[in-house]
Structure formats: structure tokens, C-alpha cells
Amino acid sequence: MGIDAAVQYVSILKEWLPREASVAVIANGRYLYYVPGMHDIRAVVGQSVDANSIVHDVLKKKSKVEKYMQGDENSSSYYGIGYPVIVDDIEGVLLVSFPPNHHSLYKEPMTFLTGRNEDCWHPIAVDKISHIESLQKKTWFYKNDIAYQSMYTLKDLIEKLPDFFLRIHRSYIVNIQHILEISRDFSSNMLITLKNGTVLPVSQSYSTHIRKKLGF
Incomplete structure (x- = not known):
């Protein structure tokens, strides 16, 4: 050819x-x-x-x-x-x-995520999860400011979660339903503030996709 x-x-x-x-x-x-x-x-x-x-x-x-x-x-x-x-x-x-979320569109998204807090495992409905974080080679997700450890990586989760979850950084996934506002810092880097007050950075490589996804 x-x-x-x-x-x-x-x-x-x-x-x-x-x-x-x-x-x-x-x-x-x-x-x-x-x-x-x-x-x-x-x-x-x-x-x-x-x-x-x-x-x-x-x-x-x-x-x-x-x-x-x-x-x-x-x-x-x-x-x-x-x-x-x-x-x-x-x-x-x-x-x-x-x-980035294309693959997840063709799979039945997960409705709950099970995480460990202290010595117990808790199944949490995904719409209750505000954000997910990769920290020191471990994955944590948060509900009402309580952290739960997951067995999945962020890469695994972004393919399994519903489309109201958004990858914003190599270390963060957020639930769009929990976003309060999107702003910029003094260096014009995008920041996402959640309804619980948590502020998360947005990496430049994800900013275009985020703007298209959220329509601004």
C-alpha cells in the first residue's frame, strides 16, 4: 500500500x-x-x-x-x-x-469498589467515592474523607469505573459529581476543588480532555 x-x-x-x-x-x-x-x-x-x-x-x-x-x-x-x-x-x-476512557465504554462499569480500612474490608458504592489516589505505590479511594486501600491500580480503575470518573493526573481520578469548582493557581495550572474541600492538581496532559469532557 x-x-x-x-x-x-x-x-x-x-x-x-x-x-x-x-x-x-x-x-x-x-x-x-x-x-x-x-x-x-x-x-x-x-x-x-x-x-x-x-x-x-x-x-x-x-x-x-x-x-x-x-x-x-x-x-x-x-x-x-x-x-x-x-x-x-x-x-x-x-x-x-x-x-483515555474509551475501553471502559464497552464494558459494564463497576457499581461498587471494595477497600480496606484498618483490618476490615468495605464495599463502597462508586457514586459515594469522591476521588481516588495513587500514593507510595498504593491505591486509595475516599468516601466522606475516610481512606480505603484498593487492590487495583489507577490504570485498572479508569477502565472499570463509570464515565462520571475522570482521570486528571497520573496520581488522581475524581468523581465529577463531587467537583465543586475548577480554578487556576498562580502559575495558571488547573486545580479541581471537591465539595469536601480537597484540592487536586490537574496535569497538562489531561487538561484538554477534561475541558472537552466538562464542556468549558
């Missing part, structure tokens, strides 16, 4: 994908073609792919790979699905990227 054929294929594919999806064609470690969706991963034609990108996993396994990709200051987090393709006789990748 030449690059012209790849462009045509992507154009057809975009008609079948949700508006949130972005599509890219990659070969020789660089983006050859990119069509952004509503969830724009900010890829640029000619740009090199990151060393930890899903692209490298696809080329190594020579098969379809699905993977959550953590963003940074220059790119957005996303859930990617990569397919091996041949572009001008070179091994390449067709990459379809979705919002």
Missing part, C-alpha cells in the same frame, strides 16, 4: 469511526499522515513517535495491539488501537486513537 492508498483508506475509515477518534499512518518511526478527531493527540506529520509508543509494540508483535498511552506536556493521553500495515514496501502502523 502506497501513501496515497493509505490516505484514501484513512478517509474511508474516518467515516465509520466516532467523532472522538483520530487516525494516523506511521512508517520509519514517523507520522506520515494524521487526521485529528475531537480527541486530538496533537501528532504532527513528520514527527517521530515516542520510544514507548504503541507503534513499537505493533511492529514488534506484527499484530493488532490495544493499549492505554500516558500523555505528557506535548501530547494527550489516549487509548490506542494499532494495526500493522505495509506502506511503500515498509512495515508501518495504522493507529486509531480514542479518549
Whole structure:
């Protein structure tokens, strides 16, 4: 498949994908073609792919790979699905990227989360949980300012929780229903204040997704 054929294929594919999806064609470690969706991963034609990108996993396994990709200051987090393709006789990748919570949309979300407090385990309805935190390699979730330790990682939870939970930082997930306000600090970094008074930072890699999700 030449690059012209790849462009045509992507154009057809975009008609079948949700508006949130972005599509890219990659070969020789660089983006050859990119069509952004509503969830724009900010890829640029000619740009090199990151060393930890899903692209490298696809080329190594020579098969379809699905993977959550953590963003940074220059790119957005996303859930990617990569397919091996041949572009001008070179091994390449067709990459379809979705919002970070895409995978969870196709699974029945959990309705309760069980956590440990002292020597007891407590099943807590997820709508009662204000936020979830990763601290010192342990995961904690909070109900009425009481902390419970969970066996899951944040990555596991964001795929299992209902869509009213929002990843805002590598260390935090919040329940949208418990947000009081969103503001900025003196450095213009976004902050989320919960109804219980807890203030949580928002990392830049999640800010675009948060604005789209909350509509501001």
C-alpha cells in the first residue's frame, strides 16, 4: 500500500469511526499522515513517535495491539488501537486513537469498589467515592474523607469505573459529581476543588480532555 492508498483508506475509515477518534499512518518511526478527531493527540506529520509508543509494540508483535498511552506536556493521553500495515514496501502502523476512557465504554462499569480500612474490608458504592489516589505505590479511594486501600491500580480503575470518573493526573481520578469548582493557581495550572474541600492538581496532559469532557 502506497501513501496515497493509505490516505484514501484513512478517509474511508474516518467515516465509520466516532467523532472522538483520530487516525494516523506511521512508517520509519514517523507520522506520515494524521487526521485529528475531537480527541486530538496533537501528532504532527513528520514527527517521530515516542520510544514507548504503541507503534513499537505493533511492529514488534506484527499484530493488532490495544493499549492505554500516558500523555505528557506535548501530547494527550489516549487509548490506542494499532494495526500493522505495509506502506511503500515498509512495515508501518495504522493507529486509531480514542479518549483515555474509551475501553471502559464497552464494558459494564463497576457499581461498587471494595477497600480496606484498618483490618476490615468495605464495599463502597462508586457514586459515594469522591476521588481516588495513587500514593507510595498504593491505591486509595475516599468516601466522606475516610481512606480505603484498593487492590487495583489507577490504570485498572479508569477502565472499570463509570464515565462520571475522570482521570486528571497520573496520581488522581475524581468523581465529577463531587467537583465543586475548577480554578487556576498562580502559575495558571488547573486545580479541581471537591465539595469536601480537597484540592487536586490537574496535569497538562489531561487538561484538554477534561475541558472537552466538562464542556468549558
